[in-house]
Amino acid sequence: MVASLGYAAHKPSTPLAPFNFERREVGPHDVQIDIRYCGVCHSDLHQVRDEWGHGAFPMVPGHEIVGRVVKVGAQVKGFKPGDLAGVGCMVDSCRTCPSCGEGLEQYCEKGFVGTYNSNYKDGSPTYGGYSSNYVVDEAFALRISDKLDLAAAAPLLCAGITTWSPLRHWNVRKGQKVGVVGLGGLGHMAVKFAASFGAKVVLFTTSPGKSEDAIRLGAQEVVVSKNKDEMKKHMRSFDFILDTVSAAHDINAYTALLKREGTLTLVGVPPQPPTLNIGNLIFSRRQLGGSLIGGIRETQEMLDYCAEHGIVSDIEMIPMQKIDEAYERMLKSDVKYRFVIDMETLKG
Numbered sequence: 001m002v003a004s005l006g007y008a009a010h011k012p013s014t015p016l017a018p019f020n021f022e023r024r025e026v027g028p029h030d031v032q033i034d035i036r037y038c039g040v041c042h043s044d045l046h047q048v049r050d051e052w053g054h055g056a057f058p059m060v061p062g063h064e065i066v067g068r069v070v071k072v073g074a075q076v077k078g079f080k081p082g083d084l085a086g087v088g089c090m091v092d093s094c095r096t097c098p099s100c101g102e103g104l105e106q107y108c109e110k111g112f113v114g115t116y117n118s119n120y121k122d123g124s125p126t127y128g129g130y131s132s133n134y135v136v137d138e139a140f141a142l143r144i145s146d147k148l149d150l151a152a153a154a155p156l157l158c159a160g161i162t163t164w165s166p167l168r169h170w171n172v173r174k175g176q177k178v179g180v181v182g183l184g185g186l187g188h189m190a191v192k193f194a195a196s197f198g199a200k201v202v203l204f205t206t207s208p209g210k211s212e213d214a215i216r217l218g219a220q221e222v223v224v225s226k227n228k229d230e231m232k233k234h235m236r237s238f239d240f241i242l243d244t245v246s247a248a249h250d251i252n253a254y255t256a257l258l259k260r261e262g263t264l265t266l267v268g269v270p271p272q273p274p275t276l277n278i279g280n281l282i283f284s285r286r287q288l289g290g291s292l293i294g295g296i297r298e299t300q301e302m303l304d305y306c307a308e309h310g311i312v313s314d315i316e317m318i319p320m321q322k323i324d325e326a327y328e329r330m331l332k333s334d335v336k337y338r339f340v341i342d343m344e345t346l347k348g
Contacts, residue, residue, distance in 0.1 A: 001025055002032060005346060006131030007320055008058040009048035015324045016048065019058055021127055023135045031079045031141045032071040033087065038129035039064025039155040039313075040339035042185070042246065045327045047117050056117055062129030063089045063115040064157040066150050067343075076138045084144040086303070088157035089293050091115050091126060091140045103297035105140075130320065132346055142300055145307035152312035155185060155338040156303060158293065159313060163190035163242065164302040165294035166265045167197065170240055174198025179234075179241035180219070181254060183210045185313070186244035186267060188337040191217045192311055194242075202234065204254070213336065217314075225253065236260070236284070244268050255280040255288065263287040313338045319345035 001022040008019035026032050044061035046052050065087040069079050079085060092113035093100050099107040106112060113120060116128030144153055163186050172178055178199040180190045187203070194201045195218025202221045203214040211222040223230045234257050241254050246268035255264050255277065263286070281288060294302070306312065314337045318326050326339045 002133060002135055004127070004131050004133050006060040006127060007323060007346070008060045008127075008130075010058045012048065012050035012055060012057070016130070019060060021060070023127070023133065024124070026071050026073050026135055028073040028075040029137050029139070030073045030135050031069055031076060031085060031138050033065070033067040033085050033134045033136070033141070034070050035065055035067040035129055035131060035133055035343045037066050037151040037154045037343060038062040038341045039158065039315075040318075040323070040326055040330065040341065041155075041158050042330060043158075044128075045330060048327075054117075056125060059117050060127035060130050061116055062131070062341075063087070064154045064159070064338075064340075065115070065129035065134055066144055066154045066157070067134075070133075072138070078138050078143070079141060084146060084150065086142040086144050086153070086157050087115060087129065087134050087136050087140065088142065088161060088299055089115055090296070091118075091136050092120065095139075103295045105295050106293045130323070130341065132343065140296060142296070142303060144303060147307045147310075148303075149312050151317060151340050151342070152315050153303070153306070154340050155189070155313035155315065156306060157299070159185040159189050159338060160306070161294035161299045161302055162186055162267050162291070163244065164193055165298055166242055166267060166289070166291035167193050167240075168298065169291065170263050170265065170289070172197050172199055172240055176200070176239040177202065177237055179204055179238050179254070179257065181225070181241065181243040181249075182245040182268070183207075183214055183217075183337070184244065184333060185335075185338045188213075188217055188314060190242050190244060191219050195219070196309055196311060202238075231257070238262050240265070242267065246270055248272055248274075250274070251288075252277040252280055255286055258284065258286045260284045261286065263289055265289040265291055267291050313340075315340045317342050319348060321345065321348065
């Protein structure tokens with residue numbers, strides 16, 4: 001077995017604390033990664049506080065994992081010791097259903113195995129990246145270019161792919177007018193990607209103070225969504241809008257901004273189902289869609305694209321011991337735009 005030191009939530013109501021555990025021995029198809037950095041996702045907070053239910057404790061969160069390969073199994077072909085590698089939100093799937101066959105493991109019809117708070121096929125628990133190492137099947141490991149800042153690349157494994165996948169699926173491209181709702185961990189990556197594709201990007205926010213940052217990240221215009229006059233100026237003008245907001249908000253305000261046959265895609269999950277004005281869709285043949293992270297193949301494509309174009313997340317580095325403070329700041333949107341844990345501090 002592989003000894004690992006992590007930080008775990010032992011109960012939903014207690015701060016994270018050190019936790020010693022063991023990972024499986026490196027098998028023929030496995031890669032062992034010494035973790036250097038792990039991004040902090042809002043879903044980590046939801047799960048350690050058991051806000052979604054089905055929490056298994058002790059729970060080691062973290063699914064934006066980057067580090068260096070230290071050991072590989074005898075049949076591993078894609079990695080060798082010394083390589084930079086990452087692990088995202090999934091570490092296995094059924095690999096036999098139509099979705100898996102198409103490289104869309106996130107839609108596995110039998111359910112994918114999550115990087116943490118899940119169970120391997122043998123029933124043993126998965127523990128995440130707030131830890132010293134990870135053992136993963138090479139089919140779910142990702143190659144990280146040394147051209148990328150490793151710490152700033154970590155959030156690409158969730159915030160990056162969650163926005164890349166819908167932008168690519170709906171073929172966002174040069175000359176289109178694209179909206180991004182919300183400038184958080186996901187939204188700032190959506191702005192960067194859409195701008196790099198050549199689209200005219202408009203950022204929607206409730207915070208006027210985010211305008212300067214949005215322009216720096218690639219937006220050509222910023223609209224304060226509470227301002228009805230600003231919103232009205234953009235009626236029927238968007239090819240595509242990506243909504244990254246998880247708080248309750250009126251999605252009808254955005255469907256009305258779409259051109260005929262335009263698409264609004266949701267990647268945030270508000271606590272309550274929205275009320276939908278069906279007429280906004282019917283009378284202009286508009287589409288409302290949703291998207292979940294991305295498959296392994298497209299995640300690798302995203303990472304390679306980021307290396308070629310110099311795209312990473314804007315991050316704030318924290319020591320492991322500040323994780324609970326980071327969660328509280330995250331609740332207040334007090335981060336630009338993703339916390340990343342320096343795992344060198346794990347033993348500190």
